[in-house]
Amino acid sequence: MDTIDRAIGASLSKCQREFEGILRRVTGEVPEVIAFEPLWNTWVQYYSGPFRQLDTNLLSSASRTGSLFPRYIVLSTMHHNIHRLMEVLSNNIQEKTLGDSNIPERVTDLLESFMRLAILLNDLEASRFGDGVRTNGAA
Amino acid sequence: MGDNPAQARPVVGNLGSWGLAGSRIPVQPYRLSAGATDTMTVRVREKIDIHGVGTDVVDMQGIFTVRRDHPRAIGAAATPQWGQAVVRTEFRSLELSGESPVFGTVRVHLDPNQLSSGEVGAADANSLAAKCRANLNPVVELPELGLTLTTGGQPVTLASKVIQIPPVGDVARSENSVALKDDAGKDLGEIISSDVEVGGVLASIPLGSTGSVGQPGPGEQGGPPRQAAQPGQGEQGGAQRQAGPQPIDAGFFTRTIAR
Numbered sequence: 001m002d003t004i005d006r007a008i009g010a011s012l013s014k015c016q017r018e019f020e021g022i023l024r025r026v027t028g029e030v031p032e033v034i035a036f037e038p039l040w041n042t043w044v045q046y047y048s049g050p051f052r053q054l055d056t057n058l059l060s061s062a063s064r065t066g067s068l069f070p071r072y073i074v075l076s077t078m079h080h081n082i083h084r085l086m087e088v089l090s091n092n093i094q095e096k097t098l099g100d101s102n103i104p105e106r107v108t109d110l111l112e113s114f115m116r117l118a119i120l121l122n123d124l125e126a127s128r129f130g131d132g133v134r135t136n137g138a139a
Numbered sequence: 140m141g142d143n144p145a146q147a148r149p150v151v152g153n154l155g156s157w158g159l160a161g162s163r164i165p166v167q168p169y170r171l172s173a174g175a176t177d178t179m180t181v182r183v184r185e186k187i188d189i190h191g192v193g194t195d196v197v198d199m200q201g202i203f204t205v206r207r208d209h210p211r212a213i214g215a216a217a218t219p220q221w222g223q224a225v226v227r228t229e230f231r232s233l234e235l236s237g238e239s240p241v242f243g244t245v246r247v248h249l250d251p252n253q254l255s256s257g258e259v260g261a262a263d264a265n266s267l268a269a270k271c272r273a274n275l276n277p278v279v280e281l282p283e284l285g286l287t288l289t290t291g292g293q294p295v296t297l298a299s300k301v302i303q304i305p306p307v308g309d310v311a312r313s314e315n316s317v318a319l320k321d322d323a324g325k326d327l328g329e330i331i332s333s334d335v336e337v338g339g340v341l342a343s344i345p346l347g348s349t350g351s352v353g354q355p356g357p358g359e360q361g362g363p364p365r366q367a368a369q370p371g372q373g374e375q376g377g378a379q380r381q382a383g384p385q386p387i388d389a390g391f392f393t394r395t396i397a398r
Contacts, residue, residue: 048265055267059169059221066167073168073302080268080300081152081310087298088312103186103332105149105196106312112149 004061008072009128011054016121018050023118031107032099039098040090043083051079075120082113148198150184150334153308166340168302169221169267174209174346176231177305178202180338183235189242189319189328192284197245199237202341205230207304209346213261222262222269226304230255230275243283250276250289257297259304268300271311279319279330288319288327295333305343311335 022042026034055076062068085106093100098107166172181203188194208227210219233255235247249255257273274294280287299311312334319328 044265052265052267059267062167062169068168074308076168076268076302077152077308080266080302083266083268084298084300084310084312088314091314105184105186106332106334109149109151109334113151116151 004057004064007057008054008061011050011057012121012124012128014050015046015054016125018046019118019121022046023114026098026111026114030099031101031104031111032097034098035096036089036093036098037095040086043086047079047083055079071120071124075117075124078113078117078120082110082117085110085113150182150310150336152310153180153182153336153338166303166305166307170303171210171219171221171224171226172304174207174226175305176204176206176344176346177340178204178342179305179307179340181233181235182336182338183247184334184336185245185247186331186333187239187242187245187279187319187328188331189281189284189286190326192328193241194331195239195241197237197239197242199235199245199247201233201235201247203230203233205305206346207259222267224259224269225261226259228257228259228273230257230273233275233277242281244281246280246282247277248280250278253289253292253294255294259301259306263300266300268302269304271299271301271306271309273297273311277330286321286327288321290317290330291320291324293317295330297333297335299335305340306337307339309337311337 022039025039025042058068058072058076061072089098089101089106089110092103092106098110101107179202181201183199183201184196185199186194186196206229210224210226212219212223213225214223216223230249233247233249235245237245239245253276255273255275257271259269259271262269274296276290276292276294278287278289295313295317296315297311297313299306299309301309303309313330313332316329316331318326319330321327
C-alpha cells in the first residue's frame with residue numbers, strides 16, 4: 001500500500017465516521033420534525049472537510065494511475081449529487097423542516113441517497129480490511 | 140398525484156452508468172475531454188400542474204443529444220484544467236416519454252424556436268466538482284388533453300455538480316418553476332420541478348477539426364486540444380480521440396438507437 005492508498009484509506013475512514021453523525025440526524029425521524037438548517041450546516045462542514053480531502057486523494061490517485069476504482073467514482077458522484085440536492089432544498093426549505101417542502105419527492109431522494117451513501121461508505125470501509133463484503137446493488 | 144409505481148422511484152443517480160456495469164464509451168473522472176456531440180440516455184421526473192386538471196409527478200425516459208465545445212481555460216490558467224475551465228454546451232435534441240394517470244401520455248422535446256444551451260464551468264471553492272448549468276426550453280405535449288405547451292422562452296434552469304464529462308450518472312435539478320403556455324401565450328399550467336438522471340453514453344462523435352463555436356469569452360483561452368494530459372491536469376486524449384471521427388450516415392440522429 002503506497003502513500004496515496006494510505007491517504008485514501010484514512011480519509012475514507014474519517015468520512016464513514018463523520019457521515020454516521022449526519023445519518024443519525026435523520027434516522028428514525030419523520031420529515032416533519034427534521035429541521036433543515038442544522039442538517040445543511042452539518043452537511044456543508046462534512047462536504048467541504050472530510051469529503052473534500054477524500055476527493056482530493058481520489059483525484060491524486062486518478063492523476064497518477066490514469067484510472068480510478070469504479071466504486072470510488074460512485075462514491076464521489078453520490079456526494080456531489082447529494083450536495084446539489086441539498087442546495088435546491090436549502091433554497092426551497094430554508095429554516096423550516098424537510099416536511100415543509102412543496103416538492104416532497106426531493107426529500108425522499110435525499111433520505112434514500114443518505115441511506116445508499118451510508119451503505120457504500122460502510123462497504124468500502126469494510127472491504128479495506130479484507131472481509132470481502134461486496135454490495136454492488138446497494139450503491 | 141398519481142399512484143404509478145414508477146413515480147415512487149427516487150431520483151438518486153443512474154446506477155448502471157456509474158462504472159459498475161461498464162460503458163461502451165469510457166469516461167474518466169476529473170479529466171477534461173475534447174469536444175464532441177454526445178447522445179445519452181436520460182430519465183426525467185417532472186412535477187407538472189395543469190390548471191383545472193391537476194398536478195402529477197411524471198416519470199419519463201428518453202434520450203438527448205448535446206454538442207459540447209472544446210474546453211477553454213479560465214482565470215490564470217494557460218491551458219484548460221479540471222475545475223478551471225469552461226465547456227459550452229448546446230442541446231440539439233431531447234425526446235422524453237412517460238405515462239401519467241392524471242394527464243395520460245406525456246411527451247417532452249426541445250422548443251425548436253428557442254436555444255437550449257449551458258456550460259460546465261469552474262468548481263466551487265469547497266469542491267472538486269465542476270458546476271454544470273443548462274437552460275432548457277421544453278415543449279410539453281399532452282395528447283389526451285389536446286395540449287401542446289411551451290414555456291414561452293422562459294427556460295427551465297438545471298444545475299448539477301459533475302466530476303466527469305460527459306456527465307454519466309449525474310443528477311441535475313431545476314432551481315426554478317416555469318409557466319406552461321399555449322400558442323396564444325395563455326398560462327395553462329406550470330412545470331414545478333425537474334429532476335434529471337443522466338444515463339450512459341450511446342454515441343459520442345468527436346468535434347475534431349470542426350473546432351469551437353464563436354470566440355472565447357472574457358478571461359477564456361483555449362481551443363481544440365493538441366495533446367493528451369493526465370487526469371486533473373488537462374485534457375483527455377483518450378480512446379475516443381485516438382479512434383478519430385467515425386463515419387456517420389445522414390440518418391444517424393433520426394433513426395432508432397438500439398439500447
